[in-house]
Amino acid sequence: MSINNYYHKNASNIFACELEEESDYEDLVVNLQSELKKPNSLWNKENKREYDENRNYPGRVFASYHAIRSKWEITIYAIIRGGYFAHCNLDWEVEVESDDGINYDVYYAGEMARLPNYIQDFINLKILQLERVYKKYSTPIYKHAQMSNGVALYKKVK
Numbered sequence: 001m002s003i004n005n006y007y008h009k010n011a012s013n014i015f016a017c018e019l020e021e022e023s024d025y026e027d028l029v030v031n032l033q034s035e036l037k038k039p040n041s042l043w044n045k046e047n048k049r050e051y052d053e054n055r056n057y058p059g060r061v062f063a064s065y066h067a068i069r070s071k072w073e074i075t076i077y078a079i080i081r082g083g084y085f086a087h088c089n090l091d092w093e094v095e096v097e098s099d100d101g102i103n104y105d106v107y108y109a110g111e112m113a114r115l116p117n118y119i120q121d122f123i124n125l126k127i128l129q130l131e132r133v134y135k136k137y138s139t140p141i142y143k144h145a146q147m148s149n150g151v152a153l154y155k156k157v158k
Contacts, residue, residue: 014140061077
């Protein structure tokens with residue numbers, strides 16, 4: 001079994017952030033929250049909300065975006081995850097609920113395709129905006145190769 005340093009579930013790339021000291025982590029979170037909270041933005045700061053989907057890569061929701069479009073309630077969570085060995089990376093999660101009580105975990109098992117096109121477009125626009133902010137504060141990388149001993153090689157996204 002192999003271990004990678006970064007785990008990302010939904011983001012288009014691994015948005016890796018190098019942290020030398022513990023204060024760098026808090027500075028990064030504050031900078032991201034400030035960038036997302038710029039005028040006319042509906043992103044809300046969240047602090048200390050643990051996100052423990054994968055115990056090897058602990059995470060924290062640091063901001064959320066909530067919107068209602070006709071019968072659809074959309075919540076996007078901005079997540080910062082610790083690396084397995086060092087540093088951290090940025091990711092996101094989307095939840096959609098309809099007024100008939102059906103919950104959609106949007107990026108699992110093709111559930112995005114079950115949503116109306118205008119909801120898909122809205123979510124894609126908000127994710128694009130979020131990842132634009134992520135690019136300012138991180139280095140987008142991807143896993144280029146993985147060795148049989150578990151060592152992963154990463155390259156910068158061009």
